[in-house]
Amino acid sequence: xxxxxxxxxxxxxxxxxxxxxxxxxxxxxxxxxxxxxxxxxxxxxxxxxxxxxxxxxxxxxxxxxxxxxxxxxxxxxxxxxxxxxxxxxxxxxxxxxxxxxxxxxxxxxxxxxxxxxxxxxxxxxxxxxxxxxxxxxxxxxxxxxxxxxxxxxxxxxxxxxxxxxxxxxxxxxxxxxxxxxxxxxxxxxxxxxxxxxxxxxxxxxxxxxxxxxxxxxxxxxxxxxxxxxxxxxxxxxxxxxxxxxxxxxxxxxxxxxxxxxxxxxxxxxxxxxxxxxxxxxxxxxxxx
Numbered sequence: 001x002x003x004x005x006x007x008x009x010x011x012x013x014x015x016x017x018x019x020x021x022x023x024x025x026x027x028x029x030x031x032x033x034x035x036x037x038x039x040x041x042x043x044x045x046x047x048x049x050x051x052x053x054x055x056x057x058x059x060x061x062x063x064x065x066x067x068x069x070x071x072x073x074x075x076x077x078x079x080x081x082x083x084x085x086x087x088x089x090x091x092x093x094x095x096x097x098x099x100x101x102x103x104x105x106x107x108x109x110x111x112x113x114x115x116x117x118x119x120x121x122x123x124x125x126x127x128x129x130x131x132x133x134x135x136x137x138x139x140x141x142x143x144x145x146x147x148x149x150x151x152x153x154x155x156x157x158x159x160x161x162x163x164x165x166x167x168x169x170x171x172x173x174x175x176x177x178x179x180x181x182x183x184x185x186x187x188x189x190x191x192x193x194x195x196x197x198x199x200x201x202x203x204x205x206x207x208x209x210x211x212x213x214x215x216x217x218x219x220x221x222x223x224x225x226x227x228x229x230x231x232x233x234x235x236x237x238x239x240x241x242x243x244x245x246x247x248x249x250x251x252x253x254x255x256x257x258x259x260x261x262x263x264x265x266x267x268x269x270x271x272x273x274x275x276x277x278x279x280x281x282x283x284x285x286x287x288x
Contacts, residue, residue: 010234014142111246
């Protein structure tokens with residue numbers, strides 16, 4: 001359970017087509033410090049099984065989709081114990097939830113998608129060296145050309161993109177300047193304890209390529225929030241893509257107050273009964 005994008009179309013041409021769920025969405029990494037286990041690195045893919053990720057609620061509208069998820073640190077610890085990656089079998093009674101709010105704005109006649117990602121640390125843990133990664137396995141022109149993409153990075157506009165010989169481009173950028181970026185063969189992509197930071201390199205030549213941006217931030221203390229904004233678009237030239245991304249960023253800033261108002265509302269933070277039942281059922285299945 002988590003958040004991923006399966007398909008994106010730009011003017012009837014595929015930018016993403018039936019992508020692997022793990023390769024189309026946000027990843028996270030941080031370190032936890034506790035008397036129980038010392039310092040523990042945590043790497044979360046966008047798709048993690050319940051009960052590690054739990055769906056709180058979701059709203060699908062005409063132009064705005066909102067998703068609220070909880071990440072449970074204690075359930076992550078239990079998984080590590082089962083995998084023999086952590087010896088501790090009992091933990092101090094601490095608050096253990098980190099809430100992720102995702103707000104996606106898609107309007108007709110606009111060539112970009114505006115996505116807001118807000119994390120609030122409801123736990124008693126410090127999230128040290130916190131990073132968010134945006135990972136997209138673009139398939140320019142779908143099955144007709146998924147394995148012959150080229151990559152590029154525009155440092156002026158902080159834009160990472162892919163394209164093929166037809167001139168169709170797909171790219172994305174964050175509102176804050178990325179600390180790292182990378183484009184590589186999809187099968188070679190990895191983030192782990194030995195490779196926390198992206199390499200700031202591009203794959204040379206055509207191939208089945210994955211693109212990723214990283215924003216690294218200071219420690220997220222208990223009670224603190226973190227927010228970033230992602231703009232994704234397409235274009236039939238790099239100039240068209242850049243213009244779409246710039247327009248998307250300018251417009252997206254106007255919705256920040258609306259996003260923050262939604263995040264603070266009681267309705268947005270209310271656990272839906274239907275999802276709670278699904279979360280419990282998935283949790284039982286995971287233990288079988």
